[in-house]
Amino acid sequence: xxxxxxxxxxxxxxxxxxxxxxxxxxxxxxxxxxxxxxxxxxxxxxxxxxxxxxxxxxxxxxxxxxxxxxxxxxxxxxxxxxxxxxxxxxxxxxxxxxxxxxxxxxxxxxxxxxxxxxxxxxxxxxxxxxxxxxxxxxxxxxxxxxxxxxxxxxxxxxxxxxxxxxxxxxxxxxxxxxxxxxxxxxxxxxxxxxxxxxxxxxxxxxxxxxxxxxxxxxxxxxxxxxxxxxxxxxxxxxxxxxxxxxxxxxxxxxxxxxxxxxxxxxxxxxxxxxxxxxxxxxxxxxxxxxxxxxxxxxxxxxxxxxxxxxxxxxxxxxxxxxxxxxxxxxxxxxxxxxxxxxxxxxxxxxxxxxxxxxxxxxxxxxxxxxxxxxxxxxxxxxxxxxxxxxxxxxxxxxxxxxxxxxxxxxxxxxxxxxxxxxxxxxxxxxxxxxxxxxxxxxxxxxxxxx
Amino acid sequence: xxxxxxxxxxxxxxxxxxxxxxxxxxxxxxxxxxxxxxxxxxxxxxxxxxxxxxxxxxxxxxxxxxxxxxxxxxxxxxxxxxxxxxxxxxxxxxxxxxxxxxxxxxxxxxxxxxxxxxxxxxxxxxxxxxxxxxxxxxxxxxxxxxxxxxxxxxxxxxxxxxxxxxxxxxxxxxxxxxxxxxxxxxxxxxxxxxxxxxxxxxxxxxxxxxxxxxxxxxxxxxxxxxxxxxxxxxxxxxxxxxxxxxxxxxxxxxxxxxxxxxxxxxxxxxxxxxxxxxxxxxxxxxxxxxxxxxxxxxxxxxxxxxxxxxxxxxxxxxxxxxxxxxxxxxxxxxxxxxxxxxxxxx
Ligand code: HDD
Ligand code: HEM
Ligand code: HEM
Numbered sequence: 001x002x003x004x005x006x007x008x009x010x011x012x013x014x015x016x017x018x019x020x021x022x023x024x025x026x027x028x029x030x031x032x033x034x035x036x037x038x039x040x041x042x043x044x045x046x047x048x049x050x051x052x053x054x055x056x057x058x059x060x061x062x063x064x065x066x067x068x069x070x071x072x073x074x075x076x077x078x079x080x081x082x083x084x085x086x087x088x089x090x091x092x093x094x095x096x097x098x099x100x101x102x103x104x105x106x107x108x109x110x111x112x113x114x115x116x117x118x119x120x121x122x123x124x125x126x127x128x129x130x131x132x133x134x135x136x137x138x139x140x141x142x143x144x145x146x147x148x149x150x151x152x153x154x155x156x157x158x159x160x161x162x163x164x165x166x167x168x169x170x171x172x173x174x175x176x177x178x179x180x181x182x183x184x185x186x187x188x189x190x191x192x193x194x195x196x197x198x199x200x201x202x203x204x205x206x207x208x209x210x211x212x213x214x215x216x217x218x219x220x221x222x223x224x225x226x227x228x229x230x231x232x233x234x235x236x237x238x239x240x241x242x243x244x245x246x247x248x249x250x251x252x253x254x255x256x257x258x259x260x261x262x263x264x265x266x267x268x269x270x271x272x273x274x275x276x277x278x279x280x281x282x283x284x285x286x287x288x289x290x291x292x293x294x295x296x297x298x299x300x301x302x303x304x305x306x307x308x309x310x311x312x313x314x315x316x317x318x319x320x321x322x323x324x325x326x327x328x329x330x331x332x333x334x335x336x337x338x339x340x341x342x343x344x345x346x347x348x349x350x351x352x353x354x355x356x357x358x359x360x361x362x363x364x365x366x367x368x369x370x371x372x373x374x375x376x377x378x379x380x381x382x383x384x385x386x387x388x389x390x391x392x393x394x395x396x397x398x399x400x401x402x403x404x405x406x407x408x409x410x411x412x413x414x415x416x417x418x419x420x421x422x423x424x425x426x427x428x429x430x431x432x433x434x435x436x437x438x439x440x441x442x443x444x445x446x447x448x449x450x
Numbered sequence: 451x452x453x454x455x456x457x458x459x460x461x462x463x464x465x466x467x468x469x470x471x472x473x474x475x476x477x478x479x480x481x482x483x484x485x486x487x488x489x490x491x492x493x494x495x496x497x498x499x500x501x502x503x504x505x506x507x508x509x510x511x512x513x514x515x516x517x518x519x520x521x522x523x524x525x526x527x528x529x530x531x532x533x534x535x536x537x538x539x540x541x542x543x544x545x546x547x548x549x550x551x552x553x554x555x556x557x558x559x560x561x562x563x564x565x566x567x568x569x570x571x572x573x574x575x576x577x578x579x580x581x582x583x584x585x586x587x588x589x590x591x592x593x594x595x596x597x598x599x600x601x602x603x604x605x606x607x608x609x610x611x612x613x614x615x616x617x618x619x620x621x622x623x624x625x626x627x628x629x630x631x632x633x634x635x636x637x638x639x640x641x642x643x644x645x646x647x648x649x650x651x652x653x654x655x656x657x658x659x660x661x662x663x664x665x666x667x668x669x670x671x672x673x674x675x676x677x678x679x680x681x682x683x684x685x686x687x688x689x690x691x692x693x694x695x696x697x698x699x700x701x702x703x704x705x706x707x708x709x710x711x712x713x714x715x716x717x718x719x720x721x722x723x724x725x726x727x728x729x730x731x732x733x734x735x736x737x738x739x740x741x742x743x744x745x746x747x748x749x750x751x752x753x754x755x756x757x758x759x760x761x762x763x764x765x766x767x768x769x770x771x772x773x774x775x776x777x778x779x780x781x782x783x784x785x786x787x788x789x790x791x792x793x794x795x796x
Contacts, residue, residue, distance in 0.1 A: 067546055092518075096518055106507040111779065165758055
């Protein structure tokens with residue numbers, strides 16, 4: 001394998017691993033905040049217990065999110081020095097501002113975790129809000145760099161020199177708001193469904209213990225509401241992202257849809273695999289006219305096909321499958337959360353049927369999978385460019401040649417950290433079953449100690 | 451050297467210094483909590499952990515801040531540094547990841563605390579050594595160009611006595627500074643046993659670290675003479691640094707101001723040692739200029755676009771003024787609040 005492929009595999013693996021913990025680091029603080037607020041509003045100590053347990057889990061997850069993020073940040077310079085050279089000159093602002101976001105997150109996370117018993121409830125809520133703000137801001141800002149890669153702005157390259165730099169124009173590049181919005185709402189959605197998975201699983205295991213079942217049902221309801229709202233927003237905003245691609249990166253949209261010929265009244269292909277030889281989607285379902293409508297809000301919108309571009313600039317065609325999987329998961333989860341909500345709140349049923357609970361259990365892993373699909377689609381679909389139409393990935397890769405060894409070592413570290421984090425979480429929550437805390441919390445009137 | 455690039459390198463140097471102090475504390479505390487893990491009575495481990503738990507995340511942000519400041523102020527240096535540091539940088543990252551991960555895990559999984567503490571403790575003192583190795587690499591002499599690609603000559607790097615002097619200095623300074631700071635921390639918390647232990651450790655490690663510092667100068671003369679001669683121009687700073695070291699040592703023997711039966715004023719020692727390192731690293735940093743990587747990259751040749759520089763400086767001012775109250779609150783809650791310092795369980 002050549003060094004470019006190895007470097008891409010290494011960076012992709014790092015990101016694919018970091019993103020799991022990073023996304024939860026954005027999503028779970030929202031859930032903690034909701035639980036804290038509900039506790040202050042209802043004075044129901046169950047919510048305090050939830051906030052406490054989720055915080056503990058989140059603190060453990062940070063033990064992986066932060067080091068892998070540090071790896072990601074440094075690896076950008078180590079593996080793609082040519083890319084970072086351009087970023088440093090033009091797009092340094094989001095990285096720099098992200099530092100402040102990290103500080104906010106780190107300071108207030110420590111305060112929330114280690115000083116919880118010494119600060120007032122109001123200060124606790126302020127602290128979690130700032131944790132949420134810091135984490136969200138870091139996601140938004142790093143996504144901004146990704147947005148810039150797709151829709152570069154704020155500079156020109158003249159005879160190999162970078163000129164006319166306008167860092168704020170680069171910062172507010174055309175796809176910034178749409179992409180950042182999509183990443184944020186999809187992270188909130190994922191945090192909620194991961195909690196839903198755990199709650200539903202515990203409900204299956206504790207059908208007989210009414211008190212515990214009740215506790216987890218409350219958690220499930222919060223996550224279904226948050227998850228439902230944000231999956232809807234994700235889908236709406238995803239639609240905008242697709243329109244953004246239509247405008248700025250037409251070959252990416254064409255690859256996502258498996259569209260070869262430029263046409264108006266273009267059909268939407270759902271599912272299936274793109275076949276390069278016959279230039280069609282195999283085993284998919286075609287919805288006539290729908291793609292044109294999605295891309296431009298009218299059926300006669302002309303959608304550009306892949307054949308309008310030289311084949312060397314085509315993104316890999318498997319992104320069609322990734323894109324469809326992401327959309328399918330997103331749409332199903334909107335539906336699933338509505339069903340769950342209606343079952344308990346409208347039909348007033350206290351117990352959920354087992355198959356439904358198992359579907360909830362699946363929702364968390366499916367959301368995480370969507371995140372992975374979305375990112376691989378977005379990053380791989382940009383190939384061969386690292387900065388769209390300006391800089392090729394092969395031109396920015398490091399000249400060093402020991403990447404194969406590093407790929408093995410880093411993968412090993414991710415396996416170790418991944419296994420360890422699961423074991424530690426299981427260990428902790430086995431040792432501290434929720435039953436204990438439910439009885440404790442009653443006599444302690446909701447004082448939480450983390 | 452333009453005023454802009456000088457300001458930029460000063461900011462970068464400031465981050466490096468803050469990180470150096472916080473990280474030595476952090477890594478050292480991890481090491482001591484490993485060493486004293488079996489002394490249940492003395493609370494020395496607890497003290498180290500109490501310091502470590504809330505701070506490691508904040509400390510880690512500084513290392514990211516350094517990388518970001520480097521890339522955004524000196525993108526021209528990124529290419530060579532990124533290429534040359536691929537291997538050492540990656541090893542540091544791997545150890546850092548192991549350490550941070552297992553540090554957090556060890557607080558949660560109490561049964562495995564010992565094993566986990568060993569992982570974080572041992573990686574904790576190797577990391578400073580590797581980090582310090584970046585300095586001799588920037589002195590030139592270990593980088594060669596092959597087919598237009600800059601390559602690090604590991605053979606030369608690891609046979610140079612200068613590299614070992616730097617690594618030895620990194621390790622001993624880490625342990626020295628952290629034991630001193632933990633002495634102060636336990637003094638404030640009125641943990642007398644822990645105070646006695648950490649004061650003793652500081653007294654042993656201080657002289658060793660200063661010997662290492664002299665070894666660095668001694669080997670620098672042959673390995674990077676340009677730097678050595680430049681540094682001698684800042685001799686007053688170096689002498690001041692040694693004086694501060696002596697002051698710190700002396701203040702550990704002064705009678706305590708507030709408590710009759712205690713010896714030493716660790717707070718004064720900490721301040722003196724901080725000034726000691728500040729003076730020495732100023733002399734080193736100043737002598738290093740204008741080179742970032744000798745002789746290929748200067749702070750001029752690697753400097754960012756002026757528009758980007760201006761925008762960055764504005765965010766620095768705005769960012770840190772917003773953050774300042776946060777840092778203050780953090781300091782009050784974890785460094786001064788007796789309720790936190792005196793807890794029995796961290
Ligand atoms: C829970 C996760 C999740 C879900 C359910 C969806 N997405 Fe998504 N999507 C992401 C998570 C995500 C992501 C991982 O966050 C990406 C990767 C890059 C980005 O900006 O967001 C993404 C990228 C992404 C892009 C590419 C942006 C680019 O290349 O810059 C498009 C066009 C869509 N999405 C569209 C959709 C649509 C129409 C959805 C319909 C429901 C949808 N997404 C659901
Ligand atoms: C967090 C989730 C992300 C995942 C899972 C991810 C995944 C990947 C993958 C798989 C590649 C390799 C592309 C290929 O081999 O075809 C890649 C490349 C890359 N990504 Fe991402 N990425 C993520 C986020 C980001 C972000 C936020 C940025 C912006 C800073 C970014 C910048 C890059 C760069 C610079 C490359 C290398 C050059 C290239 O292949 O285009 N990635 N990423
Ligand atoms: C869109 C994908 C990403 C999201 C949602 C995301 C979000 C996060 C979050 C929530 C954290 C947790 C810790 C904290 O805030 O202190 C984190 C850590 C970190 N991330 Fe990511 N990140 C993403 C991609 C990246 C990429 C591409 C890089 C590299 C350029 C990166 C660099 C970092 C760094 C350096 C840290 C550690 C910060 C620290 O020391 O506290 N992230 N990220």
